[in-house]
Amino acid sequence: SHIPVITIDGPTASGKGTVSHLVAEKLGFHYLDSGALYRLTALSALRKGTDLHDEHALAKLARDLPVSFKGEHIFLGADDVSAAIRAEEVGNSASKIAALPAVRQALYGLQLDFRKAPGLVADGRDMGTVIFPNAPLKVFLTASVEARADRRYKQLIGKGFSANMDDLLKDLRERDERDANRKIAPLKPAEGAYVLDTSNMTVDEAVAQVLGWYAALK
Numbered sequence: 001s002h003i004p005v006i007t008i009d010g011p012t013a014s015g016k017g018t019v020s021h022l023v024a025e026k027l028g029f030h031y032l033d034s035g036a037l038y039r040l041t042a043l044s045a046l047r048k049g050t051d052l053h054d055e056h057a058l059a060k061l062a063r064d065l066p067v068s069f070k071g072e073h074i075f076l077g078a079d080d081v082s083a084a085i086r087a088e089e090v091g092n093s094a095s096k097i098a099a100l101p102a103v104r105q106a107l108y109g110l111q112l113d114f115r116k117a118p119g120l121v122a123d124g125r126d127m128g129t130v131i132f133p134n135a136p137l138k139v140f141l142t143a144s145v146e147a148r149a150d151r152r153y154k155q156l157i158g159k160g161f162s163a164n165m166d167d168l169l170k171d172l173r174e175r176d177e178r179d180a181n182r183k184i185a186p187l188k189p190a191e192g193a194y195v196l197d198t199s200n201m202t203v204d205e206a207v208a209q210v211l212g213w214y215a216a217l218k
């Protein structure tokens with residue numbers, strides 16, 4: 001496809017979501033939050049009591065997700081789950097089911113459908129490595145685990161969830177470990193990706209860097 005895609009991959013709480021969103025806004029591009037799809041699948045499973053090891057049942061849930069996107073809001077059926085999918089328990093479950101090949105396969109086509117004119121910013125773990133390997137610009141956004149725990153802490157408190165710094169550090173390390181070491185679509189920079197460490201950068205600086213790389217393509 002000739003429709004441009006900017007892939008932004010990286011670990012949890014690296015600032016990917018915020019940066020991707022703003023880059024999409026600046027360019028007037030569509031935005032894919034692929035992590036939300038794994039979170040939606042996890043939330044469905046938790047609500048239905050589906051066993052988080054039952055690959056076949058989880059893949060079916062993923063394939064049949066009654067998901068719709070309205071502006072900033074994400075719905076499962078008639079239910080606005082925008083806040084519910086951000087809970088730590090849902091993120092942890094998402095990271096577990098994301099290791100199952102049939103679940104990843106079930107969400108593959110849905111992700112490709114987001115590539116629409118005039119362009120797409122795709123945020124996730126395997127956007128540049130698996131889903132859009134021919135993207136003209138690939139970015140790997142990262143930050144130290146301490147900087148990420150600090151950001152996640154503020155994010156959770158801001159959304160009215162409770163949070164504990166030690167638990168967050170432990171969860172982030174566990175999730176990093178799981179995302180980086182799984183057999184299928186492990187988290188790693190795509191071939192040709194620019195690596196951006198945002199530990200000591202503001203959001204605006206990171207956005208400007210990505211936009212600068214994009215402008216330089218032409």
Ligand code: C5P
Nearest residue numbers: 012034035036038094095098124125126
């Ligand atoms: O980015 P976010 O924290 O919302 O993603 C939740 C989980 O979904 C991640 O921990 C990761 O395991 C999984 N994920 C994935 N591939 C993606 C996006 C997210 O495996 N493209």
